[in-house]
Each structure stands twice: as C-alpha cells, then as structure tokens.
Amino acid sequence: MKNIARDNKSGFTIVELTLTMAFIGMLLIAIAVITTNILAIYQKGTTLKAVNNTGRDLIDNFTNAVTNAPSLSVKSRCSEFTGNSGDCESTAGFMGFTFNEYRDPISKNQLYGVFCTGLYSYAWNTEYTLRGDSSKWLSLRYNDEDGNEHSYGDSRDKMFRLIRIEDPTRRVCSATVSTDYETNFPTDTVIDARKALDSDAKLLLDEPESDLLTSNDVDLVLYELTIFPYNHDDKTGHNFYSGTFILGTRRGDLNIQSSGEFCNNSSASLGDASETAGSRGNLGAEFNYCAINKFNFAVRSAGE
Numbered sequence: 001m002k003n004i005a006r007d008n009k010s011g012f013t014i015v016e017l018t019l020t021m022a023f024i025g026m027l028l029i030a031i032a033v034i035t036t037n038i039l040a041i042y043q044k045g046t047t048l049k050a051v052n053n054t055g056r057d058l059i060d061n062f063t064n065a066v067t068n069a070p071s072l073s074v075k076s077r078c079s080e081f082t083g084n085s086g087d088c089e090s091t092a093g094f095m096g097f098t099f100n101e102y103r104d105p106i107s108k109n110q111l112y113g114v115f116c117t118g119l120y121s122y123a124w125n126t127e128y129t130l131r132g133d134s135s136k137w138l139s140l141r142y143n144d145e146d147g148n149e150h151s152y153g154d155s156r157d158k159m160f161r162l163i164r165i166e167d168p169t170r171r172v173c174s175a176t177v178s179t180d181y182e183t184n185f186p187t188d189t190v191i192d193a194r195k196a197l198d199s200d201a202k203l204l205l206d207e208p209e210s211d212l213l214t215s216n217d218v219d220l221v222l223y224e225l226t227i228f229p230y231n232h233d234d235k236t237g238h239n240f241y242s243g244t245f246i247l248g249t250r251r252g253d254l255n256i257q258s259s260g261e262f263c264n265n266s267s268a269s270l271g272d273a274s275e276t277a278g279s280r281g282n283l284g285a286e287f288n289y290c291a292i293n294k295f296n297f298a299v300r301s302a303g304e
Contacts, residue, residue, distance in 0.1 A: 043288040047249060050218035055247050055295040058212065061164070062117075063299045066241055069118035069168075070302060099227035100176045104134065110224045112138035114173050115243075118301070121167035123208075125159055127221045127250060140165070140172070140208060152208055161221050163208040219250045223292070242298040252290020263290035 101113035111129045115122045129137045139153040140163070153160040165172060213220045225245040233239075248254050252263040263286075 040288050044291075047218055047289055047291040048293075051220065051247055051249070051291045051293050054213065054220055055245075055293055058162075058245070058247070059295060059297045061212070062115075062122075062243070062297060065117040065120040065122075065164075066299045066301050068302070069120075097170055097173050098230070100173055101226065104128065110226070111136075113225060114138075114176055115225070115227050116167060116170035116173035118168060118170060119166075121165045121170065121172035122162065122225075123160070123165070123172060124162040124222050124225060125153075126225075127223050127248075130159060130161070130221060130250075160208070161211050161213040163211060165208045218289070218291075220247060221250050222246065223248055223256050239301040240298070241301065242296070244294060244296045246292065246294050248292030249290050252286045254290055254292055256292060262292050263287050 097116070099113070099115050101110055103110050107128075109128045110126050111134045112123070112125045114124075123138055123140060125137050128134065137153070137156065137159050139151060139159075141149065141151050141154075143149055152158075152163070213222070223246040225243070227241060227243040230242070231240045246256060248256070248262075254262055256262055
C-alpha cells in the first residue's frame with residue numbers, strides 16, 4: 001500500500017496545461033492592447049494640448065504687442081513713402097506697412113509673411129517652405145550697435161519658423177513693401193532692415209528672439225497666418241485688428257486642404273509613400289502625433 005501511494009502523484013494533464021497557457025496568453029495580449037491604446041490616447045491628448053496651449057500663447061503675444069504699441073496714422077505713414085499717398089490710403093496697399101505675405105502662385109499656399117505692430121514685428125516661414133515646396137524662404141538682415149551686419153535664417157538648415165523682433169518703426173514690414181503697392185515681397189526674399197524704402201539710412205535692430213515655435217517637445221509649425229485690413233478711428237486714433245492663423249504639427253502627413261480628417265495617418269510621412277493608410281508600416285503611430293487647429297483673434301491698439 002505504501003508503494004502504491006508513493007506512485008500516485010498529482011499533476012496537470014496536457015489539455016489542462018494547454019488551456020491554462022492559452023488563457024494566460026490571451027490575458028497578456030489583452031493587457032498589451034489596452035496599454036497600447038492608453039498610451040496612444042495619452043499621446044494624442046498631449047499633442048492636442050500642445051497645439052492649443054501654443055496657439056493661446058501666440059494670441060496673447062500678438063494681443064500684448066498690439067495693445068502696447070502706439071497707433072499707426074495712415075496719412076502720416078503714407079506720406080513717408082514715394083508714390084501717390086492717396087492711393088496708399090484708399091487701397092489695401094497700406095496694409096503692406098503692417099502685414100505682408102507671399103503665396104505660391106500655383107497652389108496659393110502661404111509660404112512666408114511679416115506682421116508689424118509698432119512695438120514688435122513678426123516674421124515667419126510656413127510648413128510649405130520648411131518642407132521644400134519653395135526654393136526660397138524668408139530671412140532677415142540687420143546691423144547691430146557696432147554697425148556689424150548680421151543675417152538671421154540665411155540658410156535652409158537655419159530657417160526660422162516664427163520670430164519676434166523689437167521694431168518700433170515697422171522697418172521689417174516697410175522693407176518688404178514695393179512702391180507700386182502691388183508686389184509685396186522682394187524677389188530675393190530677404191528682409192533687409194538696414195534700409196528704409198526710400199532712404200539708405202541704416203537702422204539698428206536687436207537680435208530676433210528665439211523661435212517662438214520651438215519651445216516644446218511637439219514639432220509645431222504655422223501653415224498660415226493672416227492679418228485682415230484693420231479699421232481706423234480718426235477721432236480716438238484706435239486701430240482695430242483681427243487675424244487668424246493655422247497651427248499644426250509636422251508629423252502625421254497633415255493636409256489642411258483635405259475634407260474631413262486632416263491627419264491622413266499614412267506611412268508616407270515615414271518615408272514610404274508606396275504603403276497605404278493604416279498599413280503595417282505605420283500602425284497609426286504618426287496619427288497620434290498629428291494635430292491642427294485654427295485660431296482667430298481680435299485686438300484694439302492704443303490711441304494716438
């Protein structure tokens with residue numbers, strides 16, 4: 001009897017062991033899928049938050065710059081430049097002293113632009129220029145206090161996205177205005193702030209502030225920034241500005257001209273344009289890093 005009891009050992013059958021391993025495997029797969037989805041949702045939320053926070057910061061930046069700047073007198077400003085000042089005052093040409101942009105003549109996409117508030121001036125290159133849709137980009141040339149010439153963003157690897165320059169005379173904008181009020185930007189796309197439009201007088205500028213769109217981990221860029229013609233009140237001297245800009249990421253094969261979902265979620269952004277959306281080469285990873293939003297703002301400048 002002792003020998004019989006010694007040989008009667010407990011254990012799992014092959015069927016039981018197979019079922020147990022299958023259950024554990026399914027459990028691990030479920031945990032992996034849930035964890036992946038949680039991380040994807042978290043990353044998508046982080047990207048959206050970065051776009052929205054940066055957009056609000058830019059609105060605050062533009063608003064403070066306009067609010068704290070002196071009002072711009074249309075008549076006095078137009079009289080400083082050659083040409084018919086009446087045409088300057090009565091047409092949108094005067095906008096060139098406050099806002100200039102250049103668009104691709106075929107696609108009509110904005111490539112670069114400038115916006116001058118009378119306190120700070122802004123200059124930018126959009127995503128279409130950064131990714132090489134245009135062979136030209138916007139750069140800045142200026143002199144320091146010692147009279148030394150400097151260039152900012154003068155090569156493709158140094159191209160800026162959005163910079164702010166202290167510029168109370170709006171030289172950044174006037175340097176890009178043509179006297180015929182039709183051709184906004186010079187052909188070489190260099191803002192030569194050393195010269196006024198009608199004078200060889202040199203102007204000192206401080207070095208532009210660091211790029212306003214590189215302060216976070218998400219790769220953000222402007223797709224468009226537009227300032228609309230403003231209203232001027234002759235009695236109070238106030239100017240009322242309104243504008244809009246589209247801010248988004250560079251990842252996710254983003255297309256602002258598509259209908260529906262702007263983030264295409266295709267693997268073309270990974271360097272393989274032959275694969276289709278949702279292919280195994282992508283698995284939606286780029287989609288989680290893709291976000292875009294359009295912001296509108298309105299602000300009134302100080303009176304004269």
